Amino acid sequence: MNLSLLAPATALQPSTLNDVTRSAMQDLLREGESQNTLASYRAALRYWAAWYGLRYGGQIQLPLPVACVLQFVVDHAQRMTAKGLQSELPREIDEALVAGGYKGKIGPMAHTTLVHRISVMSKAHQMRAVPNPCHDAQVRELLSRTRKAYAKRGDLPRKKAALTKDPLQALLETCDDSLRGKRDRALLLFAWASGGRRRSEVASASLQSLRRIGPAEFVYTLAHSKTNQSGRDQPENQKPVLGQAGAALQVWLDASGITEGLIFRRILKGGHLGGAMSGAGVRTIVQARCALAGIEGDFSAHSLRSGFVTEAGRQNVPLADTMALTGHQSIPTVMGYFRAESVILNQGARLLDE
Incomplete structure (x- = not known):
């Protein structure tokens, strides 16, 4: 076959991907992912966008600053204070998230949900090949200490009862x-x-x-x-x-x-x-x-x-x-x-x- 006969318009550049290829990649990635996983990712990203909009008054954009991820953690994780367990999410924002259907109820989310939300945001940065704030040392240390704090309080995930x-x-x-x-x-x-x-x-x-x-x-x-x-x-x-x-x-x-x-x-x-x-x-x-x-x-x-x-x-x-x-x-x-x-x-x- 004479390779020189190929029209220049059909030749690809080996170091870059065109829009058609990128779209095909996304189709394959979506099809290869389980529907439950996709649904949980979408819900988590919708929540991030809603929280960001209410907290900062703007549209979320990646990459997020490290400070934004740290704020997300302290807004949603409970910590022990002199007044008891507290988190930093303002009441009016919490109520707006519930009213908008982004949360099921008022109050801090479960620790497993918080970890999942951070993981999804980390994945979003990874897929877009942008700097990942979730890998920052401060974020990792805060999440590690938060997990230990919940464990010390006996606030552990509960397994569903077994149907023997x-x-x-x-x-x-x-x-x-x-x-x-x-x-x-x-x-x-x-x-x-x-x-x-x-x-x-x-x-x-x-x-x-x-x-x-x-x-x-x-x-x-x-x-x-x-x-x-x-x-x-x-x-x-x-x-x-x-x-x-x-x-x-x-x-x-x-x-x-x-x-x-x-x-x-x-x-x-x-x-x-x-x-x-x-x-x-x-x-x-x-x-x-x-x-x-x-x-x-x-x-x-x-x-x-x-x-x-x-x-x-x-x-x-x-x-x-x-x-x-x-x-x-x-x-x-x-x-x-x-x-x-x-x-x-x-x-x-x-x-x-x-």
């Missing part, structure tokens, strides 16, 4: 023979018994990835997950849906008439089949069934995942087998569930008992 075997059975007993009841029973068992699926994995579960291996027995291929975002083909992608879970899934598919697309759908008024569910919809099902069963506690969709891991620890399922189903890659994370349960079974706690 017995409370899960109580939830299942609330599922009647209506279309909604059949869906909820199949959904709860699918999420729990296949290894504690995340709510996004349940909402996006597709018949295309479901393979029948026997009467009311299936294997679900989880090709994409939080710990396998590149879609690597590996044995751990295969998740069994057997026993009660397989039977409930078969009942749901027969009753709903679903033959392609998403496995779990919304149920409309009148008991009619609707469209796609959201991850929040999975959480709502868990919480609604907990209320019907009279189970008290702070439960969410993640309770199915933590409940599966906790129950596996109770029943002495080998750690490797548990992790193969859950998809966890961190042994300390899984062991945290095991140890939280085993502490009450520790014989050393009963040395004074006969």
Whole structure:
């Protein structure tokens, strides 16, 4: 091929990117990111822009000064004073942020939320290849000391309660023979018994990835997950849906008439089949069934995942087998569930008992 025949207008410069390439890059970056992550990033950046506008009376621009990030931290982190816990966000600005829908309620945000907001702003600077104030030594030290201050006060993140075997059975007993009841029973068992699926994995579960291996027995291929975002083909992608879970899934598919697309759908008024569910919809099902069963506690969709891991620890399922189903890659994370349960079974706690 004669390279000299290429028109000059089509030749690119190797050291720069044109607008078309930059746009294509952004499309790929967005498509490769999870929807939940994108939504959390957008919410965090909207909050930053609203806070900046109210605090400084102008439009936010990157890079931010280091002083601005330090101000964001002290505005939102509580510190102990002679008058008790205080933060520096003015009341009128706090009320305006709530009124504008940027905050859920008046008062300081949780420490985990603060850290997430800083991380998102750091990512925004990184993506734009501009100086990153979040990496400044003052910011890093302030965040480190803030975390320690919260820990000293016992203000630690609270994990959602685990739905182990017995409370899960109580939830299942609330599922009647209506279309909604059949869906909820199949959904709860699918999420729990296949290894504690995340709510996004349940909402996006597709018949295309479901393979029948026997009467009311299936294997679900989880090709994409939080710990396998590149879609690597590996044995751990295969998740069994057997026993009660397989039977409930078969009942749901027969009753709903679903033959392609998403496995779990919304149920409309009148008991009619609707469209796609959201991850929040999975959480709502868990919480609604907990209320019907009279189970008290702070439960969410993640309770199915933590409940599966906790129950596996109770029943002495080998750690490797548990992790193969859950998809966890961190042994300390899984062991945290095991140890939280085993502490009450520790014989050393009963040395004074006969």
